[in-house]
Amino acid sequence: MSILVYTENWDGKFKKLSFELVSYAAAIAKEMGLDLTALSIGNVADDELNKLGNYGASKILKVENDKFNSLDNKALSKAVVAAAENVGAKIVVFAHNNLGKALAPRVSVKLNAGLVSGVTELPSSTSPFVVKKKVFTGKAFANVKVDAENVVLTFAQNSYEIVETGGSAAVEAFDPQVGDADFSTVVNETNKITGKVLLNDAEIVVSGGRGMKSGDNWGGLEELADLLNAGMACSRPVSDEGWRSHDEHVGQTGKIIAPNLYFAFGISGAIQHLGGVSSSKVIVAINKDPEAPIFEAADYGIVGDVFKVIPQLIEGVKEM
Amino acid sequence: MKILVLISNVPDTTTKIRFTGDNTAFDAAGVQWIINPWDELALTRAMELKEAGGVEKITVANVGEKITEATLRKALAVGADDAIRIDAPAKDAFFVASQLSKIAGDYDLILAGIEASDYNGNAVGGMLAELLDYNSVSAVSGINMDGDKFVINREIDGGSQVLSVTGPLVAIVQKGIAKEPRIPAMRGIMMARKKPLNVVEAVDAHEKTSFVNFELPPPKAACKMVDEENAKELITLLHEEAKVL
Known part of the structure; x- marks a missing residue:
């Protein structure tokens, strides 16, 4: 047996x-x-x-x-x-x-x-x-x-x-x-994701929410993700607005992930979002609203402007 | 072509989760019940396929007690033509799939959500396909008809694929299958009252799993705050204290 x-x-x-x-x-x-x-x-x-x-x-x-x-x-x-x-x-x-x-x-x-x-x-x-x-x-x-x-x-x-x-x-x-x-399944086309860290495999995930304000402000997060060899993710409003691809949506109805470290930038932390990330070992939240529910789920937090914080984190990682 | 959409009756996704009876049962007091979010998207896609032509009927079905009829009525209000409620508590996925297998044989396409948002079983669609000896495709994010074939977008681990599959078929669907779930309009709600909701007696089937008890995650320690002007300190903490960098 x-x-x-x-x-x-x-x-x-x-x-x-x-x-x-x-x-x-x-x-x-x-x-x-x-x-x-x-x-x-x-x-x-x-x-x-x-x-x-x-x-x-x-x-x-x-x-x-x-x-x-x-x-x-x-x-x-x-x-x-x-x-x-x-x-x-x-x-x-x-x-x-x-x-x-x-x-x-x-x-x-x-x-x-x-x-x-x-x-x-x-x-x-x-x-x-x-x-x-x-x-x-x-x-x-x-x-x-x-x-x-x-x-x-x-x-x-x-x-x-x-x-x-x-x-x-x-x-x-x-x-x-x-x-x-x-056998009745015929594959017409296969598109593999290349050159990116797959979200489900990533040990570190860098994620952005509505606080990123538009689809044009993601350069800093991408740089940080690159430096950390992290996967990129986003909250539901971000993928619904088309700022980022649906593949990156983490949360109750998107991907459920459990990385060692999850960065939430400008994500308020609605219960549906937390459902997708709450198994992360360490959660870091950066949000301008000190009352945002994400801070209840987070281990480390910064109350502040994501656009002021991101460059400092990039600098910190480079110095590490 | 006839489409069957499987409906799970689940607590609203904002529900605060509590248990009763020494943590042996979900506390349903004051809970608002909804169509499982993925089933709602499946129904929306079924409606779109019907509007594009070639679908004669959309049936919605669930396994549940009378209290779940409100959820089926909502599915009828969204636009399903008729509903079937198999009259039994949804004991476990195998029990539910066994019940559904008795009514599902007439349909060319069966749509199931990838999971129910309550017990996250990821099971009924695949089990039903096996019981009916149909093929199944999981992680489906798009479906179209092409003659007697279905053209399907499927997510795989590390990418995506476009497939052609012949029916009858169980498609297990996830995000992307439809953009936004349809909300019932007043006219739909009025019409739903007159649509058939057939109650079917359960057949003999045995569940294979049961819940011993439930646990809530341990409460988190307070969030350690770092000053905005000194954000670099966060990297040091993650490196030296949390040891995740």
């Missing part, structure tokens, strides 16, 4: 998220006395696959079949289920990202499993299986009990420490035997 973790790759490489995910799954496997198998679908070199061994995977099933490149949800779920059955998995763990969220519900039905999405901690009990997840968009947590024979989890990024075990994994080619009839 085993735990299966689905490790997605990006152009043949894993990310910090992948290692965090494997570390998390390995800790559950250890607790339950099970093995950890990682499933990789796509063209990933064995050297890269072997890295997963260092985070606790003892076996890696690799599926190299270009048909899966279309990320067809039905076909990919079948492949994950085939792998789970192959290793007798009681628990399947996905990342709580676009692909994980797409596949986990389908896989849970097929495996007769209880699904808990967005888990943030190790299970508090494994029999019965009880695990904590975010609810009300980060405004609360729930302890969820699974009343089914199997468990499927999606794991919220940046909530578990990466643990290197020094172990190694056996790589095994695997054919999930998914037929052509199960």
Whole structure:
């Protein structure tokens, strides 16, 4: 018996998220006395696959079949289920990202499993299986009990420490035997975001709100983000006004992020905005209104004019 | 073509979250209920597709007790043609998806929100697709019809794609699917009273998860303030004290 973790790759490489995910799954496997198998679908070199061994995977099933490149949800779920059955998995763990969220519900039905999405901690009990997840968009947590024979989890990024075990994994080619009839998604066009730090991966995020006054005043924030290797974000009014792209909207109805450090410039901190950023480890708020609710959520704050503060911060970072 | 839009009845997004019964249940006292924001956008897009031609009917459906009918009526007022309420408490995502699978088989396109803003399950749309053996596309930020195909914009981790997918299909939608949610007009509210809202008995299904209890995040320590004229000090604090730079 085993735990299966689905490790997605990006152009043949894993990310910090992948290692965090494997570390998390390995800790559950250890607790339950099970093995950890990682499933990789796509063209990933064995050297890269072997890295997963260092985070606790003892076996890696690799599926190299270009048909899966279309990320067809039905076909990919079948492949994950085939792998789970192959290793007798009681628990399947996905990342709580676009692909994980797409596949986990389908896989849970097929495996007769209880699904808990967005888990943030190790299970508090494994029999019965009880695990904590975010609810009300980060405004609360729930302890969820699974009343089914199997468990499927999606794991919220940046909530578990990466643990290197020094172990190694056996790589095994695997054919999930998914037929052509199960592929119906045709990709006409793929646009990858390049040259920018992806918001979900960013350890530092620099975000601006209505206090930025227009779409023309973002040079300073971009410079600061660049210096800090940070992702750029914005509040909902900013993306609604078209000052910044919708991809950058963080908040209840936009992206939910959990960086180590979140800078909120000119963001009042409406409850919907806080829902998207409240899991950040440290929140810094700069706002001219001392009564702005963002200061209740923030760890550090400056009451003042963002346009006076930004150049000083840039200077401070350069001197660091 | 017929479109089914799944509706979740959720607390208004500005609701202060509280729990009762020794933190075992959400405190619904005084809560205003709304259509889940993503479902509202899905319904708006369904209306736009209907107005562009080729859609004969839009049905909205939910699983919930009688109290949730006000939310379905609102969806009818926005413009759905009819509504189905499956009469049972929404126990968990699998229970809800199992109920919906009994009424969803007649539709060419099923639109589900990426998550409900209450329990953030990210689950019902994908589970329903699996139960119906339909394909699903998640993180959908745009959808159009092209003959018997759907042309879909999908967000992937690190970019976006344009896809062609044949139906029947479950599209799990997020921000971008429609610009602004439609607000019901007075005429729509009047008409909604006469539109059919069919109550269907629940089928036997077992939930697979349950809430043991809830917790609120620990209160934050007071915000440490830095003077505007001395903003550089903030960088020093982040570097030396918080150790995040």
